[in-house]
Amino acid sequence: MARTKEFNEDQALDKAIEIFWHKGYNGTSAQDLVTHLGLSRSSLYDTFGDKQKLFSKSLQRYQQQNQDAVKELLDKSENVKETLHAIFKQAVIESLEDRITKGCFMVNSSVELAMHDEEIAKIVKSNSQTMEEVFTNAVKKGQEAGHISKQQDARVLARFIFNNYSGIRVLARTGERDKQVYDDIVKAVFSLL
Amino acid sequence: MARTKEFNEDQALDKAIEIFWHKGYNGTSAQDLVTHLGLSRSSLYDTFGDKQKLFSKSLQRYQQQNQDAVKELLDKSENVKETLHAIFKQAVIESLEDRITKGCFMVNSSVELAMHDEEIAKIVKSNSQTMEEVFTNAVKKGQEAGHISKQQDARVLARFIFNNYSGIRVLARTGERDKQVYDDIVKAVFSLL
């Protein structure tokens, strides 16, 4: 039999997420990956194929991690509006804490690659659709519980929420460090719910 | 005396905007620029310095063009809310018409470069600040005229509007072609004004 793998594939993927998230696809070189993942060139290519496949796997892993977290929070929640508010507050905190202002890996990848890479486009689209469903169900739940206004259709509000979430992540990527700017946006968004 | 320039520098810049907008900074090669601008390598470098300077100039030109257009529309407007609505509708139309889904050059550049290039970061920041002022003044005007709700502070609404504008441009970049998605967002946004 053969020698066992010395590195954990998922841990390596997490490190790939970090650097792709920070530098983008085109901005990350093969050398960057070797250095940051701590594997040799050969192991890297043997394990993940090529750069594009590694990127794709990284983005998919990121998507799943995030979706699972948000979905679980909203499923468990007894007051969806408060939970959504908490999710936004968390995004704001991350945007301000993050010294290297990474924004959102999914948003960054959409902007950089979605129109040039079909596989990435698929991931992005699947993410949007799933998030829209998650938010729509959450809003419905909140409306039935009387926590969220019924003046707007649940799907309308879900798309609206998702749009502002994207916007905030772009804002973070621009390096905005004034908490008041984020707070104002969140305030306006939740005044509608 | 010397030979006169055979190409128009601003026209060349407009073509540079096109290709940088479409492919991004890292995605655009020197050869792409030569081919698309129609100048020789030497003329290109003699005129614009290097790739980074050309990009910077392109982005600044784009910024000025857009800001001037929006500012003029809002300054002339007698019903700011309607004008803002028209601006959003236009963004939606462009997002759907645009077969190569370019999104917004400023948003794209923010996400790709703002954190890695100080000069681009400056341009992005200046754009955000100017747009915030333009929108704030517009909202104030609308509030005084009774067209826009006074329930929220003008600056809060301005930041909110700008955030949704960014979000929509990201959505366009992801290739979303369902008009209803855009319309829902716009509907929600303007129900707050």
Place this chain on the structure above:
DNA sequence: CTTATTCAGGAACGATTGTTCCGTTTAATC
């Protein structure tokens, strides 16, 4: 111990990157 497989390290690949430089042509001024 042998065998099989995976690791690391690094040399090397061709292709492409951004950039520079040279020689020639073109045209506007004197």
Place this chain on the structure above:
DNA sequence: GATTAAACGGAACAATCGTTCCTGAATAAG
């Protein structure tokens, strides 16, 4: 017509790109 400067095409640059391949060491199971 001589001079001057700009634009041109294209060769050439070193550097870096993503990727492949080879070697040798490491470690598991038979």
